[in-house]
Structures are given as C-alpha cells and as structure tokens.
Amino acid sequence: MFDRLKDVRLDSIIHSFREYSADTNVNKIDLGMGVYRDSEGITPIPQSVRIAQKWHLASETQKTYLAPEGIPHINSRFQDLIFGKRYSDSRIQTIQTPGGTCGLKLTALLLKRLNSGTTIWIGAPAYLNHKSIFQDSGLRVGYFASTNQRHQAFLESYIEAISLMKRDDAIVLQACCHNPTGVKLKETDWHLILNECGKVGVLPIIDSAYFGLGDGLKNDLYPLRYIVKNLPQAIIVSSCSKNFGLYRERVGFLSVVGNKKKDLDNCFSHILKDARGMYTSPPAFGAFIVDLILSQPTLKSMWLSENRVMRNRLIDLRSSVACVLRDIGFNVDACRAIEDGRGLFALLDLDDYQVTQLKKIHGIYLLDNSRINIAGLNKYNIDYFKSSIASVI
Numbered sequence: 001m002f003d004r005l006k007d008v009r010l011d012s013i014i015h016s017f018r019e020y021s022a023d024t025n026v027n028k029i030d031l032g033m034g035v036y037r038d039s040e041g042i043t044p045i046p047q048s049v050r051i052a053q054k055w056h057l058a059s060e061t062q063k064t065y066l067a068p069e070g071i072p073h074i075n076s077r078f079q080d081l082i083f084g085k086r087y088s089d090s091r092i093q094t095i096q097t098p099g100g101t102c103g104l105k106l107t108a109l110l111l112k113r114l115n116s117g118t119t120i121w122i123g124a125p126a127y128l129n130h131k132s133i134f135q136d137s138g139l140r141v142g143y144f145a146s147t148n149q150r151h152q153a154f155l156e157s158y159i160e161a162i163s164l165m166k167r168d169d170a171i172v173l174q175a176c177c178h179n180p181t182g183v184k185l186k187e188t189d190w191h192l193i194l195n196e197c198g199k200v201g202v203l204p205i206i207d208s209a210y211f212g213l214g215d216g217l218k219n220d221l222y223p224l225r226y227i228v229k230n231l232p233q234a235i236i237v238s239s240c241s242k243n244f245g246l247y248r249e250r251v252g253f254l255s256v257v258g259n260k261k262k263d264l265d266n267c268f269s270h271i272l273k274d275a276r277g278m279y280t281s282p283p284a285f286g287a288f289i290v291d292l293i294l295s296q297p298t299l300k301s302m303w304l305s306e307n308r309v310m311r312n313r314l315i316d317l318r319s320s321v322a323c324v325l326r327d328i329g330f331n332v333d334a335c336r337a338i339e340d341g342r343g344l345f346a347l348l349d350l351d352d353y354q355v356t357q358l359k360k361i362h363g364i365y366l367l368d369n370s371r372i373n374i375a376g377l378n379k380y381n382i383d384y385f386k387s388s389i390a391s392v393i
C-alpha cells in the first residue's frame, strides 16, 4: 500500500539544512536553521544549564514515566514565570509539552474537537510550520497581511482582518521576535489587536517561542499578561528551545486561559487524551533543568544574564547587518526593518533566482522565502555574506 503515497517535500527549514550539510564549499554559511549562535558560530549550552544538568544527574533516582501533563509543580513554576506571579491565577492552567511544536499540535487537535469549522488565521509572512500543524490537523487556515510593503507592522490589516473573522475562529500571534519577519508589535498595538479579538470572539493563540530574546522577559511576555487581565480566553504555547538553549531536549508548555475552572478542566481532559495518544509522557530531562534554573536564585540570575548576552548580541548584530546591507545599496526599508526588528530573523525580500544563486554559487543557505537567521553571521563570515549578497542584487 505504500506505493499509493507520493513524495512530500519537508518545509524549506529542514530542506535548507540538508542542502547546507551536503555542500562542500568551505565558505558555506547556514542562515536557514532557526537556532541562536554566538560570535564563534556555536549554539552554546548556557552555563546555567550545564550546572543544572550536573545537579539533576547527581540527584536523579529513577526514570519512570511522567504523567501526560508533566510535573505539576514545574508547570506552575513555569506559569508563574511567563504570566508573572501577580497574574498567574486560577484562570490559567498549564501542562508541559515536548517543545512548542507539540503545544501547537495539541492546540490544533483541541480546536478540531471543539469546532471543526473553525478557521485558524495566520499573519503573512508566516512561520512555515504553523500552516502544516493546523492544516494537517484538519483545520481551515486563512491568511492576512501582518506587514506592509515597507516591512513594518501592518496594524490596520490586523484589525480589519479580525473584524471580519467569525466568532470562535482563532488567530495565531507571535509574542515577540516574529518568525520570519522580526517585526515587533508595540504595547499599544497589542491592546488594539487583542481588544478586537475580545470584541469579535476570536481566540488568540499566542506562540511564545523566543521570549527573553527580544526586549527582555517583561516586554516579550507583555501580551500574555494583558490577556490574563483583559480577555476571557486564550491559548499560550511556550518554548524553552531558544531561550534556555535546550532545543533537542524538547521542553515546551501549553497554557489555557479561561473564565471557569470547570471549562479549563474539561479542556485539559481533551488535551491530555491527545497527549496520551501521541506521546503519553513528555520528556523529563529538560523540564527538570528548567525547574532547577527557575527555582535556584543563583542559577536564575545566571540564566537571566546569559539571556541578556544573547539578546544584546542579536540587537547589535541586527544593526551591523543593516549597516553592511546599506553599504551595498540594499533595499532601504528592509534594512530599517532588520535594525528595528528583534530576535533571530529577517526577510531579505530576494526572489527565487537570487536565493538559488546564493545557495548554489556562494554556499549561503537561507529559506526559500529569503528568511535569514541573523545569528548565523559573525566577524568571520559577514564580509563574505556582504559580497555574496552584492553579487546577486
């Protein structure tokens, strides 16, 4: 029966990394995969993580299964971190998930159970996996423009799109460090967008994959706290891949905000049924590391300062990259967006031919939509990047 299947291409994030790995060009640069890299091109294991894992290994006595929801005290500690202790109340419930990706998948499955007619709205340009996750779960996906032609946040488009959505539709919003644009929403933008969701009855799904790497925890998590104070319901999907450097340990959390405890309990009974069917028990190791870091004051302040180092490097690098591109006469608006944006990503607005030339001739790997991971650039490769881009524009 396998002969009935046609080949399906994995998204260009995975594809670009495979091409990069196979390339023998000594100057090749990987700007495709979305991981933080330091000035030496390394994706570091933070010192706080190294210490926490040593402590954990020294005290670990068993490796039995966790319950599908993970470990309750770890879930509440994480919930306190992201919502702030003040706001982290009985209106929210949180479970651990294998990375943010599984949190998104569980969200999709829940929405499918709730109302298979729901449309999931995604701002374009979009993170590639959002579409796959929601569509492959049997939900309808729709798009609206989230940036204008000058690469800025397109607030009017958000508001108009939401006003036209149906009650019980859902909208996927990224809390900070937007993937793939890097475009940042101001607090006042969040008020308008989220208030409109509340007015129309649209469910916000906040994907918080990069918190800490934009403008610090408090700013990056602002929409979550605004939601708890002002909206009846929302879903928050968090990841500890980038901000804790725990990528392959697969640590994420799924939080649901609702008005009644009974509704939340019912919601989680369905979510946990899907978790049970998909993976039964979330990976424990990374969750213990996160818990140790958040519970031990010395580790927590070490992690916060390591987070600051990553964030500051990204901000400085964005300015350097914008500068380098301005030098070669690159699109002025794209340069400003790189400088003003936050996080790992920027869109260069290159066409398919230019992207192919960069890969095939120069060994510079970016996504098909010309998204680059700024953190892949450093003092050793930025001149090569500059001359390569200059030769394709």
Ligand SMILES: Cc1ncc(COP(=O)(O)O)c(C=O)c1O
Pocket (backbone or CB within 6 Å): 034, 098, 099, 100, 101, 102, 127, 174, 179, 207, 209, 238, 239, 240, 241, 247, 251, 252
């Ligand atoms: C926007 C966004 N959401 C979610 C994720 C999922 O991350 P993970 O599954 O590693 O937690 C990523 C990872 O790149 C992402 O960029």
